[in-house]
Amino acid sequence: GIQVEQSPPDLILQEGANSTLRCNFSDSVNNLQWFHQNPWGQLINLFYIPSGTKQNGRLSATTVATERYSLLYISSSQTTDSGVYFCAVERFSSASKIIFGSGTRLSIRP
Amino acid sequence: KAGVTQTPRYLIKTRGQQVTLSCSPISGHRSVSWYQQTPGQGLQFLFEYFSETQRNKGNFPGRFSGRQFSNSRSEMNVSTLELGDSALYLCASSFGTGAMNTEAFFGQGTRLTVV
Numbered sequence: 120g121i122q123v124e125q126s127p128p129d130l131i132l133q134e135g136a137n138s139t140l141r142c143n144f145s146d147s148v149n150n151l152q153w154f155h156q157n158p159w160g161q162l163i164n165l166f167y168i169p170s171g172t173k174q175n176g177r178l179s180a181t182t183v184a185t186e187r188y189s190l191l192y193i194s195s196s197q198t199t200d201s202g203v204y205f206c207a208v209e210r211f212s213s214a215s216k217i218i219f220g221s222g223t224r225l226s227i228r229p
Numbered sequence: 230k231a232g233v234t235q236t237p238r239y240l241i242k243t244r245g246q247q248v249t250l251s252c253s254p255i256s257g258h259r260s261v262s263w264y265q266q267t268p269g270q271g272l273q274f275l276f277e278y279f280s281e282t283q284r285n286k287g288n289f290p291g292r293f294s295g296r297q298f299s300n301s302r303s304e305m306n307v308s309t310l311e312l313g314d315s316a317l318y319l320c321a322s323s324f325g326t327g328a329m330n331t332e333a334f335f336g337q338g339t340r341l342t343v344v
Binding site: 154216 | 262264266271272274277285287317319321331332334335336337338340
Protein backbone atom coordinates (compact mmCIF):
# COMPACT_ATOMS: atom_id res chain seq x y z
CA GLY A 120 0.00 0.00 0.00
CA ILE A 121 0.87 3.65 -0.15
CA GLN A 122 3.33 4.91 2.45
CA VAL A 123 3.08 8.44 3.78
CA GLU A 124 6.02 10.03 5.56
CA GLN A 125 5.91 13.35 7.35
CA SER A 126 8.81 15.43 8.50
CA PRO A 127 9.91 16.64 10.90
CA PRO A 128 8.18 14.56 13.56
CA ASP A 129 8.52 17.36 16.09
CA LEU A 130 9.02 21.07 15.69
CA ILE A 131 9.42 23.68 18.42
CA LEU A 132 9.34 27.34 17.42
CA GLN A 133 8.99 30.76 18.94
CA GLU A 134 5.87 32.76 18.30
CA GLY A 135 6.20 34.71 15.07
CA ALA A 136 8.47 32.19 13.34
CA ASN A 137 7.70 30.50 10.02
CA SER A 138 7.64 26.77 9.45
CA THR A 139 7.49 24.24 6.65
CA LEU A 140 6.04 20.77 7.11
CA ARG A 141 6.67 18.10 4.51
CA CYS A 142 4.69 15.08 3.36
CA ASN A 143 6.12 12.46 1.01
CA PHE A 144 4.01 9.69 -0.47
CA SER A 145 5.15 6.56 -2.23
CA ASP A 146 2.66 6.31 -5.11
CA SER A 147 0.30 8.44 -7.14
CA VAL A 148 -2.80 9.60 -5.28
CA ASN A 149 -6.16 11.10 -6.15
CA ASN A 150 -6.64 13.08 -2.95
CA LEU A 151 -4.38 14.79 -0.48
CA GLN A 152 -5.52 16.68 2.59
CA TRP A 153 -3.83 18.47 5.45
CA PHE A 154 -5.44 18.38 8.89
CA HIS A 155 -4.77 20.00 12.24
CA GLN A 156 -5.77 17.88 15.20
CA ASN A 157 -7.05 20.01 18.03
CA PRO A 158 -6.46 19.18 21.72
CA TRP A 159 -9.83 17.42 21.87
CA GLY A 160 -8.92 15.10 19.03
CA GLN A 161 -10.95 16.48 16.18
CA LEU A 162 -9.30 16.68 12.79
CA ILE A 163 -9.76 20.15 11.36
CA ASN A 164 -9.57 20.46 7.58
CA LEU A 165 -6.84 22.83 6.48
CA PHE A 166 -6.43 22.10 2.78
CA TYR A 167 -7.78 19.75 0.18
CA ILE A 168 -4.94 19.86 -2.31
CA PRO A 169 -4.33 16.94 -4.69
CA SER A 170 -2.15 19.27 -6.75
CA GLY A 171 -1.18 22.92 -7.03
CA THR A 172 -0.99 25.67 -4.45
CA LYS A 173 -3.57 27.12 -2.09
CA GLN A 174 -3.47 29.81 0.55
CA ASN A 175 -5.69 30.53 3.53
CA GLY A 176 -4.53 33.40 5.66
CA ARG A 177 -1.19 32.58 7.27
CA LEU A 178 -1.30 29.04 5.95
CA SER A 179 -0.51 27.83 2.48
CA ALA A 180 0.12 24.47 0.89
CA THR A 181 1.70 23.13 -2.27
CA THR A 182 1.43 19.66 -3.72
CA VAL A 183 3.71 18.49 -6.51
CA ALA A 184 1.91 15.32 -7.51
CA THR A 185 4.47 14.28 -10.13
CA GLU A 186 7.21 14.30 -7.48
CA ARG A 187 4.97 12.85 -4.77
CA TYR A 188 5.26 15.43 -2.06
CA SER A 189 3.30 18.19 -0.40
CA LEU A 190 4.37 21.09 1.78
CA LEU A 191 2.43 23.01 4.40
CA TYR A 192 3.68 26.50 5.24
CA ILE A 193 2.76 28.33 8.40
CA SER A 194 3.85 31.94 8.63
CA SER A 195 3.99 34.20 11.69
CA SER A 196 3.20 31.28 14.00
CA GLN A 197 0.85 31.80 16.93
CA THR A 198 0.49 29.68 20.06
CA THR A 199 -2.90 28.54 18.78
CA ASP A 200 -1.10 26.86 15.86
CA SER A 201 0.29 24.29 18.28
CA GLY A 202 -0.88 20.74 17.80
CA VAL A 203 -0.39 17.83 15.46
CA TYR A 204 -0.57 18.28 11.71
CA PHE A 205 -1.47 15.30 9.56
CA CYS A 206 -1.09 14.71 5.88
CA ALA A 207 -3.57 12.19 4.47
CA VAL A 208 -3.79 10.70 1.01
CA GLU A 209 -6.31 8.63 -0.84
CA ARG A 210 -6.09 6.58 -3.98
CA PHE A 211 -9.34 5.47 -5.50
CA SER A 212 -9.84 1.96 -6.69
CA SER A 213 -13.35 0.74 -6.03
CA ALA A 214 -13.43 2.09 -2.51
CA SER A 215 -12.17 4.88 -0.34
CA LYS A 216 -9.40 4.51 2.18
CA ILE A 217 -7.52 7.43 3.66
CA ILE A 218 -3.92 6.77 4.62
CA PHE A 219 -2.42 9.08 7.20
CA GLY A 220 1.13 10.06 7.87
CA SER A 221 2.41 9.86 11.42
CA GLY A 222 2.05 13.59 11.89
CA THR A 223 4.21 16.56 12.83
CA ARG A 224 3.82 17.81 16.38
CA LEU A 225 4.23 21.59 16.36
CA SER A 226 4.82 23.50 19.57
CA ILE A 227 4.78 27.29 19.44
CA ARG A 228 6.29 28.99 22.49
CA PRO A 229 5.22 32.52 23.49
CA LYS B 230 -24.67 23.02 7.35
CA ALA B 231 -24.24 20.53 10.16
CA GLY B 232 -20.95 18.70 10.38
CA VAL B 233 -20.21 15.09 11.15
CA THR B 234 -21.70 14.04 14.47
CA GLN B 235 -20.32 11.22 16.56
CA THR B 236 -21.91 9.89 19.70
CA PRO B 237 -21.11 9.32 22.43
CA ARG B 238 -18.06 11.52 22.94
CA TYR B 239 -16.65 9.46 25.79
CA LEU B 240 -17.13 5.88 26.89
CA ILE B 241 -15.70 3.73 29.64
CA LYS B 242 -16.21 0.01 29.28
CA THR B 243 -14.98 -3.12 31.01
CA ARG B 244 -12.96 -5.83 29.29
CA GLY B 245 -15.21 -8.39 27.66
CA GLN B 246 -18.09 -6.00 27.09
CA GLN B 247 -19.22 -4.75 23.73
CA VAL B 248 -19.71 -1.20 22.53
CA THR B 249 -21.56 0.57 19.72
CA LEU B 250 -20.47 3.93 18.35
CA SER B 251 -22.57 6.10 16.07
CA CYS B 252 -21.73 8.50 13.25
CA SER B 253 -24.09 10.81 11.36
CA PRO B 254 -22.47 12.14 8.18
CA ILE B 255 -22.93 15.49 6.53
CA SER B 256 -26.24 15.69 4.70
CA GLY B 257 -25.84 14.37 1.17
CA HIS B 258 -22.67 12.42 1.91
CA ARG B 259 -22.97 8.73 1.24
CA SER B 260 -19.56 7.48 2.30
CA VAL B 261 -18.71 6.93 5.94
CA SER B 262 -15.36 5.56 7.03
CA TRP B 263 -13.98 4.77 10.47
CA TYR B 264 -10.49 5.20 11.90
CA GLN B 265 -8.80 4.19 15.12
CA GLN B 266 -6.19 6.44 16.64
CA THR B 267 -3.79 5.20 19.30
CA PRO B 268 -0.48 6.67 20.47
CA GLY B 269 1.42 3.62 19.27
CA GLN B 270 -0.21 2.95 15.90
CA GLY B 271 -1.36 6.38 14.82
CA LEU B 272 -4.45 6.71 12.66
CA GLN B 273 -5.53 3.43 11.12
CA PHE B 274 -8.36 2.70 8.71
CA LEU B 275 -11.07 0.37 10.01
CA PHE B 276 -13.71 0.21 7.27
CA GLU B 277 -15.70 2.23 4.79
CA TYR B 278 -19.37 2.10 3.94
CA PHE B 279 -21.14 3.49 0.90
CA SER B 280 -24.86 3.13 0.27
CA GLU B 281 -25.21 0.57 3.06
CA THR B 282 -22.43 -1.64 1.67
CA GLN B 283 -19.01 -2.19 3.13
CA ARG B 284 -16.60 -1.33 0.33
CA ASN B 285 -13.31 -1.62 2.12
CA LYS B 286 -11.95 -3.06 5.35
CA GLY B 287 -8.73 -2.50 7.20
CA ASN B 288 -6.59 -5.02 8.99
CA PHE B 289 -8.59 -5.43 12.19
CA PRO B 290 -9.99 -8.57 13.84
CA GLY B 291 -13.56 -9.67 13.29
CA ARG B 292 -14.51 -8.22 16.69
CA PHE B 293 -14.71 -4.90 14.86
CA SER B 294 -17.78 -4.58 12.69
CA GLY B 295 -19.99 -1.90 11.29
CA ARG B 296 -23.04 -1.11 9.29
CA GLN B 297 -24.67 1.76 7.46
CA PHE B 298 -28.32 2.63 7.34
CA SER B 299 -30.40 3.94 4.46
CA ASN B 300 -30.02 7.51 5.77
CA SER B 301 -26.20 7.06 5.60
CA ARG B 302 -25.79 7.03 9.37
CA SER B 303 -23.27 4.44 10.43
CA GLU B 304 -22.53 2.45 13.53
CA MET B 305 -19.47 0.49 14.48
CA ASN B 306 -19.44 -2.26 17.04
CA VAL B 307 -16.59 -3.76 18.99
CA SER B 308 -17.30 -7.01 20.79
CA THR B 309 -15.35 -8.67 23.57
CA LEU B 310 -13.43 -5.51 24.37
CA GLU B 311 -9.73 -5.70 25.14
CA LEU B 312 -7.53 -3.17 26.90
CA GLY B 313 -5.82 -2.48 23.59
CA ASP B 314 -9.08 -1.27 22.08
CA SER B 315 -8.77 1.91 24.14
CA ALA B 316 -8.46 4.60 21.51
CA LEU B 317 -9.99 7.60 19.83
CA TYR B 318 -12.40 6.44 17.13
CA LEU B 319 -12.94 8.91 14.32
CA CYS B 320 -15.56 8.88 11.63
CA ALA B 321 -15.17 10.57 8.25
CA SER B 322 -17.85 11.62 5.81
CA SER B 323 -17.54 12.32 2.08
CA PHE B 324 -19.50 12.11 -1.16
CA GLY B 325 -17.43 9.01 -1.79
CA THR B 326 -18.43 8.36 -5.38
CA GLY B 327 -14.90 7.22 -6.12
CA ALA B 328 -14.97 8.60 -9.62
CA MET B 329 -14.32 12.12 -8.49
CA ASN B 330 -11.95 13.54 -5.96
CA THR B 331 -13.82 14.42 -2.80
CA GLU B 332 -12.86 15.99 0.48
CA ALA B 333 -13.36 14.08 3.72
CA PHE B 334 -14.66 15.69 6.90
CA PHE B 335 -14.19 14.22 10.34
CA GLY B 336 -16.32 14.14 13.44
CA GLN B 337 -15.11 15.02 16.92
CA GLY B 338 -14.45 11.39 17.73
CA THR B 339 -15.43 8.97 20.45
CA ARG B 340 -12.82 8.37 23.12
CA LEU B 341 -13.17 4.79 24.34
CA THR B 342 -11.44 3.62 27.49
CA VAL B 343 -11.44 -0.07 28.34
CA VAL B 344 -10.67 -0.92 31.95
